[in-house]
Structures are given as structure tokens and as C-alpha cells.
Amino acid sequence: MSAGFVDFHRIDWSTAWFSPFAERGKRWQRVALEHPDDYLGELRRDARASAQTTGRGAPLTFIAQAELPAGTAYEAHIAATGGVPTRENLHDFFNALVWFSYPRVKAVLNARQARAIARDGIGGARGAERDALTLFDENAVVFVACDPALSRALVEFDWRRLFVTERAAWGRRCLVRPFGHALLEKLINPYKACTGHAWIVEAPPEFFDWSATRQTTWLDETVAATLAAAPLTSRLFAPLPVLGIPGWWPANRDSAFYDDERVFRRGRRVGAAELRTPLR
Incomplete structure (x- = not known):
């Protein structure tokens, strides 16, 4: 078994932060731990059934990280091909779960990242927009x-x-x-x-x-x-x-x-003009 899959035992689906993803996540977790060779296949089957798309309308799927061509930006590859490079670890496991819970948000984030990469390239600083998207x-x-x-x-x-x-x-x-x-x-x-x-x-x-x-x-x-x-x-x-x-x-x-002010720090007060709520 992959060393990354061993960590999957540590997910407590009863917590408030993991429970929204539990229905699908428990099934993926079980496949990863019991049939690790079929893990990506399980994600791909769910993607085909969902008919979801990525940033440029390509059908969502999941590929092994090794299939990402050298020198190709992660977000640009997802937008162009639909294939989300996925490692056998918790980071990419949760990323895939969020793709299914919030497919429209993920597709918009991917589209904007891909546009920014096409415009600015991937060298040097990412800039304010890409930093915010990330x-x-x-x-x-x-x-x-x-x-x-x-x-x-x-x-x-x-x-x-x-x-x-x-x-x-x-x-x-x-x-x-x-x-x-x-x-x-x-x-x-x-x-x-x-x-x-x-x-x-x-x-x-x-x-x-x-x-x-x-x-x-x-x-x-x-x-x-x-x-x-x-x-x-x-x-x-x-x-x-x-x-x-x-x-x-x-x-x-x-x-x-x-x-504990090391965690719950004091902040400055803001005026009405500065209080921003992105949706109204």
C-alpha cells in the first residue's frame, strides 16, 4: 500500500469539517485502503457519472501525477484536458472531494487560473489574482x-x-x-x-x-x-x-x-465602506 494511503485511516468523518464530504469520502477511503490499485478508477467512474467539466469545458477526470507532462502548469493542464493530476495522499484526496461538492466553483477557479497563466506565464511571482485564487x-x-x-x-x-x-x-x-x-x-x-x-x-x-x-x-x-x-x-x-x-x-x-489573543487576535475596526461582502 502507498505510504500516503496509510494516512487515510486518520480521517474522522464525524467532525464538522469532514462530515459534509463523508458520503462519497467514506467510499473512496475504503477503496484506497482495501483496493489501492483501483483508487483512481473509482474517482474516474464518479467523474464520468457526474458529467462535470473543468475550466474550459473539458470533461472532468483524474490522472496519476506522473501523467502531467514535464513543464506543463497544473491548472493549465486541467483546463485544457479535464485531467486532474492526483497523488496518493490526503491533499489530493480532499481536492477531488471538493471537485464533486462544489463543481462550479472549482471550474471557475480553474478557468481563471488558466487564463492568468496564459496571460502572464508561470515564471516569477504569481501576482495578486493568482495568489487570491490559490x-x-x-x-x-x-x-x-x-x-x-x-x-x-x-x-x-x-x-x-x-x-x-x-x-x-x-x-x-x-x-x-x-x-x-x-x-x-x-x-x-x-x-x-x-x-x-x-x-x-x-x-x-x-x-x-x-x-x-x-x-x-x-x-x-x-x-x-x-x-x-x-x-x-x-x-x-x-x-x-x-x-x-x-x-x-x-x-x-x-x-x-x-x-487566547495569540489565536483570537485583536483587529482594527473598519468603516462601512470597507466592509466587503462579495455577494449581495
């Missing part, structure tokens, strides 16, 4: 709220309001969905300072009464539409220590959990 792809969480005051608390680092005073709002007026596959990989070994980059989405109040499947579909469509057109910089994200999210970590039931 940040979203690797480390984003989607913060969904129907109450602008909660979004403001996040942007202003008002952790007491967001996590203590407004604790009852979680699941009713705000929630977080994990997205970045590097962040998911880090959460195999959770630590207090683990921080995601929150992309803020305004949702209608009824969003919180929908099924999880309907919520995911709405987020995939809505975030993809915004990402397709929005100028992107890292300033559009708000840092969010994810183990502070109510329901994500048992220790945060004690409000003293948030007293």
Missing part, C-alpha cells in the same frame, strides 16, 4: 450569514460577539462550510491556531431552513457566479480561526477559550 482553492471557508452584523463581527475580529454573545446565531443566522483542500488536510491534526480564509456570502434568511444539499447547490451556483466576475485580491478574505466555530471543537464551549 488562497481560495487551498484554504477558504465559506462564511454564510443573513445578518450583516455577524459579517461585520468577523471582519472586525470581534470574536466575543461572533462566538460568545451571538453563539445562538450559529446554524440560524450564520454558518461556515469548509472548502480549501489544504485546510482540510491540516484538520487531520486539529490545532487551536488553525485558520481558514473566510469568503463572506450574504444569504436570505430562508437559507438556514433548507436541506444541506440545497444549501450546497445554492452556494456552488452563487459563489461561482461571483468569482467569475469579481476582481480578486487577498483583502476580500477574513481570517477565521476555525476551531472557534461553535460546534467544531468541544473546548470552545467555555468562553475562556477565546481569551
Whole structure:
């Protein structure tokens, strides 16, 4: 068995961050551990059944990392051929799972990356746009709220309001969905300072009464539409220590959990003109 597949034993599907991916993820995990030679085949079968596409409309599939031609940019290859180079490790496992959960968002990210590479090449610095796209792809969480005051608390680092005073709002007026596959990989070994980059989405109040499947579909469509057109910089994200999210970590039931300013740092207050919510 691949050394990378051994790590698949460590996934705890009961956690708040892995549970949204559990239905498909458990099956892939079982194949990786019991029939590792068929792992890529399992991903490919799911891709064919889904009829999903990548950034330029090529049918989604998964290829071994060794099949990526030397000197070819990863994102450009995916856009041109549909083939996502995939290693036998947790990082690429979570990346593939996100392709199936948020196919429109992943396709838009891929399309924009491919366009930026075609325009600027792959040498030297990536630039602000590609940095923001990579940040979203690797480390984003989607913060969904129907109450602008909660979004403001996040942007202003008002952790007491967001996590203590407004604790009852979680699941009713705000929630977080994990997205970045590097962040998911880090959460195999959770630590207090683990921080995601929150992309803020305004949702209608009824969003919180929908099924999880309907919520995911709405987020995939809505975030993809915004990402397709929005100028992107890292300033559009708000840092969010994810183990502070109510329901994500048992220790945060004690409000003293948030007293650690090494993690829950103080931030400057922002004016109304600076508070950015990418969706309205």
C-alpha cells in the first residue's frame, strides 16, 4: 500500500469539517485502503457519472501525477484536458472531494487560473489574482450569514460577539462550510491556531431552513457566479480561526477559550465602506 494511503485511516468523518464530504469520502477511503490499485478508477467512474467539466469545458477526470507532462502548469493542464493530476495522499484526496461538492466553483477557479497563466506565464511571482485564487482553492471557508452584523463581527475580529454573545446565531443566522483542500488536510491534526480564509456570502434568511444539499447547490451556483466576475485580491478574505466555530471543537464551549489573543487576535475596526461582502 502507498505510504500516503496509510494516512487515510486518520480521517474522522464525524467532525464538522469532514462530515459534509463523508458520503462519497467514506467510499473512496475504503477503496484506497482495501483496493489501492483501483483508487483512481473509482474517482474516474464518479467523474464520468457526474458529467462535470473543468475550466474550459473539458470533461472532468483524474490522472496519476506522473501523467502531467514535464513543464506543463497544473491548472493549465486541467483546463485544457479535464485531467486532474492526483497523488496518493490526503491533499489530493480532499481536492477531488471538493471537485464533486462544489463543481462550479472549482471550474471557475480553474478557468481563471488558466487564463492568468496564459496571460502572464508561470515564471516569477504569481501576482495578486493568482495568489487570491490559490488562497481560495487551498484554504477558504465559506462564511454564510443573513445578518450583516455577524459579517461585520468577523471582519472586525470581534470574536466575543461572533462566538460568545451571538453563539445562538450559529446554524440560524450564520454558518461556515469548509472548502480549501489544504485546510482540510491540516484538520487531520486539529490545532487551536488553525485558520481558514473566510469568503463572506450574504444569504436570505430562508437559507438556514433548507436541506444541506440545497444549501450546497445554492452556494456552488452563487459563489461561482461571483468569482467569475469579481476582481480578486487577498483583502476580500477574513481570517477565521476555525476551531472557534461553535460546534467544531468541544473546548470552545467555555468562553475562556477565546481569551487566547495569540489565536483570537485583536483587529482594527473598519468603516462601512470597507466592509466587503462579495455577494449581495
